[in-house]
Amino acid sequence: VSAKTIYGGSYNLLAHTLPRYGITATFVDGDDPSNFEKAIRENTKALFVETIGNPNATLLDIRKIADIAHAHKIPLVVDNTFATPFLCRPFEYGADIVVHSASKFIGGHGTAIGGVIIDSGAFDWDASGKFPSLTEPNESYHGVSFTKAAGKAAWITMARAVLLRDIGATLAPFHAFLFLQGLETLSLRVERHNYNTLQIVPFLANHPKVKIVRHPSLAESPYHDLYTKYFPRGAASIFTFDVKGGEKEAKKFIDNLKLFSLLANVADVKSLVIHPASTTHSQLNSEELKQQGIGEATIRLSIGTEHVEDLLEDLAQALEAI
Structure with missing residues (x-):
């Protein structure tokens, strides 16, 4: 189950x-x-x-x-x-x-x-x-x-x-070696991922061109109580939001980003973006997508470790381009 x-x-x-x-x-x-x-x-x-x-x-x-x-x-x-x-x-x-x-x-x-x-x-x-x-x-x-x-x-x-x-x-x-190397900086990287995320989430939640942000740190999230219980250090640097409009607006936003890379990977030191319905979850049918809360206007972000002001500026200019 x-x-x-x-x-x-x-x-x-x-x-x-x-x-x-x-x-x-x-x-x-x-x-x-x-x-x-x-x-x-x-x-x-x-x-x-x-x-x-x-x-x-x-x-x-x-x-x-x-x-x-x-x-x-x-x-x-x-x-x-x-x-x-x-x-x-x-x-x-x-x-x-x-x-x-x-x-x-x-x-x-x-x-x-x-x-x-x-x-x-x-x-x-x-x-x-x-x-x-x-x-x-x-x-x-x-x-x-x-x-x-x-x-x-x-x-x-x-x-x-x-x-x-x-x-x-x-x-x-060799991959085992790379993973061992990565473990040495895991805590430092995750702290920065979380810090950046907690600056970006409220920015998106208050933007006029954003319909909804799905992140458990938000007080209105149905998962907020579980977030505070299980994640006292913060979490969820990979999350989704919907722009106002549909697939056209979502992809226009993605195309106008400069720092975020369009990649299916997540949890990279680089900030990443993707349109789940047409990529990572494209093999799901319409009913399965609906059950998982993925729509045509849904965008997934993986927040990296760059300077948060640079990321905020990039998101702002891409939203303005819609």
């Missing part, structure tokens, strides 16, 4: 690709944690959420959702890419497995592709009774039971020993 407000690539994996392999997903509105419980069936194996939803910076109550997962003896998997471990540590709120696209803030410069999986070691796979691949003998490894052989590290051991072997999702050594 997954929140529906997730990255378009993750949505397509769960909605279209994995069903061909016998794995299906139910998508729910994560604003109400009880929706997850209502969707759980006897064969449900996990709940999946993002700490900060892509692209609209939606938030959800991680602790409540974790409690629901554990009441049904299944793990909570959290994509913490947009929050980073500097801003939020989902294990502290009950998450069992955390994943990151390391290509984003961890690398920080848009130069490498990779991902990270972290197992908390806290989930009791034996007591769950839903994971025979972990508890029963694995014939490809001489009949080993991963829970007996690896204990708390059973799941991540199986991921390395079996899934990595069979699927081949192996990180390139």
